[in-house]
Amino acid sequence: MRLEAIDASVRFGGIQALSDVSVSVGPGEITAVVGANGSGKSTLFNAITGFVTLEKGEIRLGGQSLNRLSAHRRVHRGLSRTFQTPRIDPEQSVLEAVMAGGAGTSRSRLWDACLATPRGLRDARDIEAHAWQVLHDLGLAELAHQQMGEMPMGTVRLIDVGRAIMGKPAFLLLDEPAAGLSHAEQEVLKAKIRHLAEQGVGVLLVEHNFRFVTDLADTMTVLQNGKVLDQGRPVEVAERPDFIRLYLGSTGTDRPAAAPKPTRAAGAPLMTCRGLTASHGRIKVCFDVDLEVPKHGVVALLGANGAGKSSLMGAIAGLVKSGGSILLDGQEVHGLPAHRRVEKGICFVPEIRGNIFPTLRVDENLEISQRRLSGDDLGTLKTELEELFPRLHERLDSEARMLSGGEQQMLALAMALAQKPRVLLLDEPTQGLAPAVYDTLEHVIARIAGQGIGVLLAEQNAAFAARLADHVVVLAEGHVSLRADPGLLADRERLMRAYTGADTEEAA
Ligand SMILES: Nc1ncnc2c1ncn2[C@@H]1O[C@H](COP(=O)(O)OP(=O)(O)OP(=O)(O)O)[C@@H](O)[C@H]1O
Numbered sequence: 001m002r003l004e005a006i007d008a009s010v011r012f013g014g015i016q017a018l019s020d021v022s023v024s025v026g027p028g029e030i031t032a033v034v035g036a037n038g039s040g041k042s043t044l045f046n047a048i049t050g051f052v053t054l055e056k057g058e059i060r061l062g063g064q065s066l067n068r069l070s071a072h073r074r075v076h077r078g079l080s081r082t083f084q085t086p087r088i089d090p091e092q093s094v095l096e097a098v099m100a101g102g103a104g105t106s107r108s109r110l111w112d113a114c115l116a117t118p119r120g121l122r123d124a125r126d127i128e129a130h131a132w133q134v135l136h137d138l139g140l141a142e143l144a145h146q147q148m149g150e151m152p153m154g155t156v157r158l159i160d161v162g163r164a165i166m167g168k169p170a171f172l173l174l175d176e177p178a179a180g181l182s183h184a185e186q187e188v189l190k191a192k193i194r195h196l197a198e199q200g201v202g203v204l205l206v207e208h209n210f211r212f213v214t215d216l217a218d219t220m221t222v223l224q225n226g227k228v229l230d231q232g233r234p235v236e237v238a239e240r241p242d243f244i245r246l247y248l249g250s251t252g253t254d255r256p257a258a259a260p261k262p263t264r265a266a267g268a269p270l271m272t273c274r275g276l277t278a279s280h281g282r283i284k285v286c287f288d289v290d291l292e293v294p295k296h297g298v299v300a301l302l303g304a305n306g307a308g309k310s311s312l313m314g315a316i317a318g319l320v321k322s323g324g325s326i327l328l329d330g331q332e333v334h335g336l337p338a339h340r341r342v343e344k345g346i347c348f349v350p351e352i353r354g355n356i357f358p359t360l361r362v363d364e365n366l367e368i369s370q371r372r373l374s375g376d377d378l379g380t381l382k383t384e385l386e387e388l389f390p391r392l393h394e395r396l397d398s399e400a401r402m403l404s405g406g407e408q409q410m411l412a413l414a415m416a417l418a419q420k421p422r423v424l425l426l427d428e429p430t431q432g433l434a435p436a437v438y439d440t441l442e443h444v445i446a447r448i449a450g451q452g453i454g455v456l457l458a459e460q461n462a463a464f465a466a467r468l469a470d471h472v473v474v475l476a477e478g479h480v481s482l483r484a485d486p487g488l489l490a491d492r493e494r495l496m497r498a499y500t501g502a503d504t505e506e507a508a
Pocket residue numbers: 012015017035036037038039040041042043044084402403404405406407432434
């Protein structure tokens with residue numbers, strides 16, 4: 001029994017998001033779908049799972065058309081999916097979030113659950129036991145009783161994979177499951193996906209992390225502007241010049257990074273944090289962090305998911321409760337509310353486009369962040385954005401929520417640039433971007449630093465950080481576990497020790 005999309009086309013008003021796309025996956029197979037940001041990957045998933053209507057074409061399961069079935073009926077036929085940006089109930093526990101995926105597998109009726117009949121109780125116990133098993137398999141068991149609202153986005157996606165598996169699907173569709181995961185977490189996820197495939201589950205995988213794709217997928221379909229550009233075995237397709245040019249960029253060649261690191265004389269510290277702490281409610285997550293961001297400098301903040309990187313950035317931005325001192329140009333800003341820190345030039349781009357107004361158009365979003373610019377500056381910025389993010393420039397009159405995940409990431413960055421910040425706090429900017437865009441992003445960040453702005457860059461992608469950073473700080477469980485030169489990032493073993501907090505030595 002195969003799951004197939006046959007000549008699938010989807011149109012959103014004037015945008016042809018998908019044209020005549022055919023992909024298929026059989027039991028036990030792993031088929032990847034890759035392509036630039038906005039190329040139609042999530043739309044394809046939405047079409048297969050019944051979240052958008054096809055303009056033309058067919059979705060078939062075992063030769064039978066699913067076109068007329070609603071999304072929830074397709075779930076009953078064995079299709080389960082994860083979302084690029086999962087919606088969560090922040091107060092739900094991790095265990096509850098995963099258990100929610102098991103509701104459809106229950107054999108008992110509503111009254112069994114309501115009246116707590118023996119059958120209802122047995123079923124509830126089975127679902128909970130299964131959820132614990134899934135949490136163990138994904139390395140998440142320790143988090144079971146924590147709240148979803150406290151989880152970093154990478155972990156939320158992993159939990160969403162757990163929820164999707166709970167439904168015991170015949171076919172599993174994963175939309176960028178590895179985005180925001182550390183190397184170790186990616187290995188756990190890979191093993192789980194392999195194991196599912198061995199048990200006969202067919203997997204459709206959308207993922208920008210190309211290593212992850214080549215390690216797992218049997219076949220790969222490449223989308224470009226909603227059309228199939230290429231299909232084949234990942235290692236073969238990866239060698240084709242068109243694919244390298246359009247999708248991989250310099251990550252697919254031996255060329256050095258697009259923007260060789262300029263010799264920026266890292267100047268005097270622009271921002272100095274001393275004894276910085278960060279707390280969520282009564283729980284302290286960062287302890288006594290000392291950090292300096294020099295003018296013209298890029299400081300990479302590394303660490304596992306949950307190490308405290310986002311909380312530390314939130315503390316600097318004034319969005320997370322904190323203690324300690326933050327000097328900007330020698331002036332204490334720690335006591336100031338968030339909006340005053342923005343005025344002082346501290347600009348925070350949260351993980352997953354948190355600074356975007358989803359129901360406003362792209363140009364309106366940009367206008368809001370440009371309000372501090374005038375005349376000439378505005379003109380320069382317009383050309384700069386057009387040059388840096390041509391994709392975004394084509395979508396100026398679309399509502400931000402209609403953009404693809406990666407396009408929204410570009411908008412978030414463009415908005416930050418438009419604010420002319422003094423210190424830029426970037427939380428995992430590569431998350432969700434196609435590899436070729438890394439070159440653009442690297443170029444943008446290097447240019448920002450070249451203009452005298454200090455950049456604090458939290459990243460899971462250590463190779464990307466190494467190309468840009470002048471200095472590296474690793475956090476483990478809220479403490480600085482290592483300070484070093486970016487050259488150290490080649491020493492994977494040492495880095496791993498710092499990630500686990502085993503290595504607290506401070507290097508050069
Ligand atoms: N509901 C919608 N209304 C209007 N346009 C949409 C809608 N959903 C997607 N689009 C547009 O369709 C195109 C394809 O988007 P899609 O989300 O499928 O891209 P993607 O390949 O998943 O990209 P990414 O890698 O950035 O996640 C984009 O140009 C996007 O802006």
